[in-house]
Amino acid sequence: MGRLTGKRVLVTQSTDYMGPAITALFKEEGADVTDVPGIVPFGSEFENYVTNLTDFDVIIANLAHDPCNASVAKIQNEDWHNLFDTMVHPLMALVRHFAPKMAAQGHGKIIAVTSAAPLKGLPGSTAYCAARGAQNAFIKAAGLEFAPQNLQINAIAQNYVSNPVYYPDALVETERFQKHLSRNVPIGRVARAEEQAEFALFLASDHSDFFVGQIFPFSGGWAVNA
Secondary structure, three states: OOOOOOOEEEEEOOOOOOHHHHHHHHHHOOOEEEEEOOOOOOOHHHHHHOOOOOOOOEEEEEOOOOOOOEOHHHOOHHHHHHHHHHHHHHHHHHHHHHHHHHHHHOOEEEEEEEEOHHHHOOOOEHHHHHHHHHHHHHHHHHHHHHHHHOEEEEEEEEOOEOEOOOEOHHHHOOHHHHHHHHHHOOOOOOEOHHHHHHHHHHHHOHHHOOOOOOEEEEOOOHHHOO
């Protein structure tokens, strides 16, 4: 029997960021996974997005967008709005829609895949840090709000994890990036996608019921190496 046998799981943006690794592991562990590719919409389009998405035990809010790197003086309004429209507003919509349903059934897990960037700060990526920081702040408050209903809402705030959006193999394997790792990441390497998926699985399991509103750094020591 798998560790998630019988669990109904929704994975958003399933072909991007951490979606492939989480989807694969959860299926191996017996979960009934609904993996939905593409950006999660906001506003009136969100209602169409969730029309055929009914009851779940676990929501993996996997939301990603290009960091749109720029100095503060050069942040473009369009980039700023796009970051919030694809990562922050959809996260709120997902929690607002599914958390009350989970609370009514008396149990549930929502795991947001966010970033450690706002925990430490990344000069030149201030817009990205702002959007990811908003995600983290929202998860903290929402987690506390729904804790009494046996719904655990947490976030994996990651950095330096292998994924096709931010750390593709072609980048990680370069000599320049390897030198960057040795200077900035105490563990000295990029995490395998499977390692992050294992942590997501733990948070999705019945063994994580005592964690609420937590923002878990997953960055090989980078986020605490200030």
